[in-house]
Amino acid sequence: MPELPEVETLRRSLQGIQKRSVLGVYLSKLAPVEATTASALRQVVLDATIIQLNRWGKYLLIDLDNEQSLVVHLGMSGKLLWQQDEIPVRPLHTHMELNFDDGSVLRFIDARRFGTLSLTNRQRDNNPFLARLGPDYLNGALDEKIFLKRCHRHPKVNLKTLLLNQKVATGLGNIYACEALYQAGLDPCRLVSATNDQQLVELLIASKDRLKVGVKYGGTSFRDYLNGLGHRGKMKDFLQVYDREGQLTLDGRGTVQRIVQQQRSTFYCPEVQK
DNA sequence: GCGATCCTGGCC
DNA sequence: GGCCAGGATCGC
Numbered sequence: 001m002p003e004l005p006e007v008e009t010l011r012r013s014l015q016g017i018q019k020r021s022v023l024g025v026y027l028s029k030l031a032p033v034e035a036t037t038a039s040a041l042r043q044v045v046l047d048a049t050i051i052q053l054n055r056w057g058k059y060l061l062i063d064l065d066n067e068q069s070l071v072v073h074l075g076m077s078g079k080l081l082w083q084q085d086e087i088p089v090r091p092l093h094t095h096m097e098l099n100f101d102d103g104s105v106l107r108f109i110d111a112r113r114f115g116t117l118s119l120t121n122r123q124r125d126n127n128p129f130l131a132r133l134g135p136d137y138l139n140g141a142l143d144e145k146i147f148l149k150r151c152h153r154h155p156k157v158n159l160k161t162l163l164l165n166q167k168v169a170t171g172l173g174n175i176y177a178c179e180a181l182y183q184a185g186l187d188p189c190r191l192v193s194a195t196n197d198q199q200l201v202e203l204l205i206a207s208k209d210r211l212k213v214g215v216k217y218g219g220t221s222f223r224d225y226l227n228g229l230g231h232r233g234k235m236k237d238f239l240q241v242y243d244r245e246g247q248l249t250l251d252g253r254g255t256v257q258r259i260v261q262q263q264r265s266t267f268y269c270p271e272v273q274k
Numbered sequence: 275g276c277g278a279t280c281c282t283g284g285c286c
Numbered sequence: 287g288g289c290c291a292g293g294a295t296c297g298c
Contacts, residue, residue: 001292
């Protein structure tokens, strides 16, 4: 579910857990702990103090005062909710709960369990998920030259598939990939090899722009997404094509069609995207 | 590179 | 009952 803007909004909404110490850790029997064991994860997190929150692509990194970080990926349906007035009933599908020294609780809730919980060291070089990520779209590390070089490694894929490949660059998901392609005026089915460098740079610029606007509006809430304080994002009202099959684009330039690529819906406007 | 697969829930 | 969902991996 959550793409870069949603995870960045989540990160910002959880600033209040900084300096809090973890007095209790609950992990459900089905907690999606990966690349380590539940007991090892519990041992690292218990009694640690939160230093700060970081983000890489769609991964949230909760830095601890013991040189380790808890790495949270929300998958399709995951939520992190920081509850300062503790709700007595543990919600269904709560897979992790951190109890802080001020009585507040951070809960990881994920019905589908496509999300993951893992650990990384300070250098961020021993986590298999982070190891697979390309440069983040918004942290300043991705310039035109680097983007072009990485695109040209995949000449035979279409542009939508390219954008969803987190190894090329990380942060775009289904919504913002569709929106970036619309803004760049590029057909999602077009192959990288049939796209010139100027067009690819337009795609990079559009991708960064849409992600920034997504952050500005606190992410997109269709069904599940809530930030750490339980609030919805407002970006849905600014989407041009996503989830608008058969309707006009938001700016009225044409009609939106839905096709399927990689078993995912792609929304685009043939009149605008060539 | 492509298709199947992991899961649960909501909606038609 | 069937289809769909802000994701990503693993076979062939």
